Amino acid sequence: xxxxxxxxxxxxxxxxxxxxxxxxxxxxxxxxxxxxxxxxxxxxxxxxxxxxxxxxxxxxxxxxxxxxxxxxxxxxxxxxxxxxxxxxxxxxxxxxxxxxxxxxxxxxxxxxxxxxxxxxxxxxxxxxxxxxxxxxxxxxxxxxxxxxxxxxxxxxxxxxxxxxxxxxxxxxxxxxxxxxxxxxxxxxxxxxxxxxxxxxxxxxxxxxxxxxxxxxxxxxxxxxxxxxxxxxxxxxxxxxxxxxxxxxxxxxxxxxxxxxxxxxxxxxxxxxxxxxxxxxxxxxxxxxxxxxxxxxxxxxxxxxxxxxxxxxxxxxxxxxxxxxxxxxxxxxxxxxxxxxxxxxxxxxxxxxxxxxxxxxxxxxxxxxxxxxxxxxxxxxxxxxxxxxxxxxxxxxxxxxxxxxxxxxxxxxxxxxxxxxxxxxxxxxxxxxxxxxxxxxxxxxxxxxxxxxxxxxxxxxxxxxxxxxxxxxxxxxxxxxxxxxxxxxxxxxxxxxxxxxxxxxxxxxxxxxxxxxxxxxxxxxxxxxxxxxxxxxxxxxxxxxxxxxxxxxxxxxxxxxxxxxxxxx
Numbered sequence: 078x079x080x081x082x083x084x085x086x087x088x089x090x091x092x093x094x095x096x097x098x099x100x101x102x103x104x105x106x107x108x109x110x111x112x113x114x115x116x117x118x119x120x121x122x123x124x125x126x127x128x129x130x131x132x133x134x135x136x137x138x139x140x141x142x143x144x145x146x147x148x149x150x151x152x153x154x155x156x157x158x159x160x161x162x163x164x165x166x167x168x169x170x171x172x173x174x175x176x177x178x179x180x181x182x183x184x185x186x187x188x189x190x191x192x193x194x195x196x197x198x199x200x201x202x203x204x205x206x207x208x209x210x211x212x213x214x215x216x217x218x219x220x221x222x223x224x225x226x227x228x229x230x231x232x233x234x235x236x237x238x239x240x241x242x243x244x245x246x247x248x249x250x251x252x253x254x255x256x257x258x259x260x261x262x263x264x265x266x267x268x269x270x271x272x273x274x275x276x277x278x279x280x281x282x283x284x285x286x287x288x289x290x291x292x293x294x295x296x297x298x299x300x301x302x303x304x305x306x307x308x309x310x311x312x313x314x315x316x317x318x319x320x321x322x323x324x325x326x327x328x329x330x331x332x333x334x335x336x337x338x339x340x341x342x343x344x345x346x347x348x349x350x351x352x353x354x355x356x357x358x359x360x361x362x363x364x365x366x367x368x369x370x371x372x373x374x375x376x377x378x379x380x381x382x383x384x385x386x387x388x389x390x391x392x393x394x395x396x397x398x399x400x401x402x403x404x405x406x407x408x409x410x411x412x413x414x415x416x417x418x419x420x421x422x423x424x425x426x427x428x429x430x431x432x433x434x435x436x437x438x439x440x441x442x443x444x445x446x447x448x449x450x451x452x453x454x455x456x457x458x459x460x461x462x463x464x465x466x467x468x469x470x471x472x473x474x475x476x477x478x479x480x481x482x483x484x485x486x487x488x489x490x491x492x493x494x495x496x497x498x499x500x501x502x503x504x505x506x507x508x509x510x511x512x513x514x515x516x517x518x519x520x521x522x523x524x525x526x527x528x529x530x531x532x533x534x535x536x537x538x539x540x541x542x543x544x545x546x547x548x549x550x551x552x553x554x555x556x557x558x559x560x561x562x563x564x565x566x567x568x569x570x571x572x573x574x575x576x577x578x579x580x581x582x583x584x585x586x587x588x589x590x591x592x593x594x595x596x597x598x599x600x601x602x603x604x605x606x607x608x609x610x611x612x613x614x615x616x617x618x619x620x621x622x623x624x625x626x627x628x629x630x631x632x633x634x635x636x637x638x639x640x641x642x643x644x645x
Contacts, residue, residue, distance in 0.1 A: 079642075080530075080564075080614060080634070080642045081530060082534065082564070083531065085540070086105075086108070087101065087105075087538045090102075090105035091104070093107070093108065093118070094539075096115060097115070097122070099122070099547060099550070100541065100547060101539035101540055102533065102547070103551075106561045109532055110559075122550045123550070125316065126317070126320055128316055129313050130265040130313050131265070132281070135257065135263075135277065136254070136263070137237075137255055138264075140253045141239075141252070141278055141281065142281025142284065144212065144235060144237065144253065145176065145181075145214075145278070145281075145285075148176070148181050149176065149179045149282070150286075152182055153181070153182065153211035153212055154183075154184070154209065154210050155176055155184075155212045155213075155214065156183075156184045156185075156186070156208050156210035156213050157172050157184070157185040157215075158187075158213065159185070159186075159215070159216040159217055159218070159375065160187070160216065160218040160271075161187050161188045161189065161195070161367075161371030161374075162371075163305035163306070163374075164217045164271050164302040165187065165271065165366075165371075166187055166362065166374045167272045167298040167305075168216035168217050168239065168271040168302060169187060169216045170185070170379050171279065171295045172185075172216060172239075172275050172278070174295070174379055175279040175282070175290075176279075176282070179286065179290065184208050185379075186201075186372065187375050188201060188218065188371060189369050189372075190366060190367065190437060192369070196218045196221060196222050197222040197225045198222075198225070202225040202229070211234065212234070212236070212237070214238075214239065215236070215240070216275060217239070217240060217241070217242075218242075219239075219251075220238065221245055223247060226249055226251055227250045230250045230251070235252045236251040236252060237251060238251050238254045238255070238256075239275055239278060240256050240271060241256055241258065241269060241271055242256075244259050256274075266313040268311070268312065268313070268314050270302050270306040272298055273317055276296075276299050276317070279292060293320070293324070296321035296324045297324035298321075299318070300354065301321070301325075301358065301359060301362065303318050304351050304354045305355070307496075307555075307556055308556070310351060310553045310554065310555045310556060310558040311557035311558050312557075314553075315558060322350065322354070325349055325358075326343070326345055331378070331380070332381065332383040332385070333378045333379070333386045335383055336380070336386035336389070336390035337390055340390050340391070340394050342621075342622065343621050344621060344624040347619060347624040348545055348546065348549035348619040348621075349619075349621060350548070350554065350619065351553035351555045352555070352560070352618060360400075361393055361394065361397045362374050362377075362378075364396040364397035364399075365392075365393055365396045367437030367438060368396050368400060370396060373392060373396070374393065377389040377390060377393055400437070400438060403435045403438055404441050404442060404445075407435060407439075407456075408441075408445045410434075411429035411431075411456055412445075412446065414431070415446060415449075415450060423450055424452075424518070425514045425517040425518040426455070426514060426518075427453075427455070427514075428456075428466075428509065428510040429446065429455070429456050430457035430458075430506055431457075431459060432459040434456060434457065434459070435458065436458040436460065436465050439456040439466055439467040440456075440467035440469065442456045443466075443468055443469040444469045446469075447469045448597075448598060452471065453469065453470045453474055453476055453479060453513075453517050454468065454469055455468040455499065455509075455513060457501065459503070461503070462503075464502075464506065465498070466499045467497070467499070468480060468496065468499060470494065474520065475494050475520055476494050476495060476497055477492055477497055478516075478520060479513065479516040479520055480492070480499060480516075482512065482515075482519075483512040483513055483516055486501065486508045486512050487500060488501060529614075531614060531642075532563060534563075534566050535563055536587050537566065542587060542590050542617070544628070545626045545627065546626070548619055548628065549619060560616050561617075562616060562633070563615065563616070563617055564612065564614050565585070565612060565614075567587065567638060568586070568611055569586045569610055570584075570606065570608065570611060571585065571591070572607060573605050574604070575604060579598045579601045580595065580599065580600055581594075581595065581600040581632065581635075582596075583596075592627070592630060593623075593630075594632050595630070595631055596615075597631075597632075599635060611636065611637060612635075612639075612642070613632050613634070613635050614633050614635075614636075614642060615631050615633045615634070616631045616633070617629070617630050618631060
């Protein structure tokens with residue numbers, strides 16, 4: 078990867094920082110993001126829920142709120158059905174807990190990956206019907222399940238669909254359909270995931286009932302669902318998630334979150350960012366669903382006591398360890414297959430496939446292949462009646478364009494430029510493998526021209542290391558609000574070691590400041606000697622292991638002091 082520095086204005090950054098009461102480093106990051114006005118900067122650094130878009134124009138929101146309020150008043154039985162991923166389980170948990178607190182009769186169920194699969198399947202319909210509902214609400218699914226929804230309507234059961242996925246051409250046979258992507262929906266912000274939509278739906282129910290009901294305790298679940306679903310972290314999502322991150326580390330956090338924090342070794346006095354959630358919390362919450370036990374995740378999030386939450390969190394961690402074991406063995410087998418099929422240095426995208434590959438972890442395995450071979454990768458679980466796979470791309474590579482070029486070999490596909498899901502007919506694997514190699518070869522030149530932009534070099538002029546608190550003011554960072562990329566041109570290595578399986582752990586000093594650094598799979602490239610001076614490129618984050626205001630760098634690249642970072 079090649080890098081280039083963004084142009085900086087030290088004097089302007091220092092003055093802007095002085096007015097804002099922050100460092101020149103943080104001020105320069107804001108300037109790079111186009112935040113140049115004082116009022117906009119203050120709102121960016123301290124976003125509030127008061128700035129959320131008005132939910133009034135959202136199509137069907139009022140109708141759904143009225144029906145749920147009726148269910149509360151008349152003690153109707155509401156059955157909530159959510160997808161098995163984190164967005165689905167957090168959506169179901171928000172709605173189930175809110176309606177229960179308001180006085181409704183509620184049952185909540187989560188889809189099973191291996192019994193019915195994604196969406197409101199025939200198996201899901203049968204399970205819901207056995208519960209004898211008066212009203213059904215689907216969370217993060219239902220948009221493409223017309224036959225099952227029609228069956229509910231024909232049985233006289235009202236249905237509300239809350240989803241943010243593709244809007245179908247055929248109208249849904251339901252009472253209400255909340256999806257900001259509907260052409261007729263005039264809600265201003267289109268980036269909400271299902272957890273965010275449910276949050277606004279509960280607000281509508283509160284209004285209809287005319288009660289004083291605090292929604293803020295549900296913001297932790299909104300944050301989890303939004304981050305896990307890779308929703309854009311700007312505008313309304315940034316406000317919701319920023320508030321939700323505070324709830325995740327609050328002393329009075331819900332028992333399931335406290336137990337999950339304990340398992341993930343996140344200290345309560347530490348600033349938690351979107352990356353911590355994405356890599357330390359959501360994989361654990363996702364693990365049961367990947368293995369067919371999504372109901373456990375919902376039960377953990379809804380636990381009423383810390384005692385029962387700790388028992389369930391331990392069970393979740395067991396599934397997470399099982400997922401890791403499956404992932405490791407699958408990845409090792411996929412690597413062997415790639416080397417046998419393409420060699421040690423594939424010139425284009427690769428495809429690994431086997432009947433023993435677990436469909437719940439093919440996406441993670443594909444990401445590991447990208448890291449290992451440096452090319453786009455697809456991992457496919459061979460199944461009947463169709464094969465299911467997941468694709469991941471290298472930084473800057475237009476993966477969705479490549480997959481789209483292979484459409485003639487696929488039953489269906491979907492996703493975005495960084496990750497895609499694919500479904501193949503059993504006889505199509507060879508054609509897909511060939512087509513993917515051709516597409517990735519053709520598009521490779523687009524990636525070769527990509528340069529990563531470094532926000533600024535630290536330790537030069539007014540640009541010192543930011544504090545943990547300042548880094549937290551940029552949160553949440555991710556899609557739609559890029560995490561700043563920093564360059565440390567002169568870092569003294571006080572300690573260096575290999576940890577885990579090939580990871581690099583450093584203790585560094587910059588002038589009078591100290592910080593730790595971690596490089597995933599970087600130890601295999603060599604371990605710097607103690608006392609040497611190096612330069613690094615990476616992301617700075619609060620150190621949630623040490624806490625107490627410590628920061629760490631997640632290393633993206635490491636060079637000898639004085640090397641040209643734009644030369645590669």
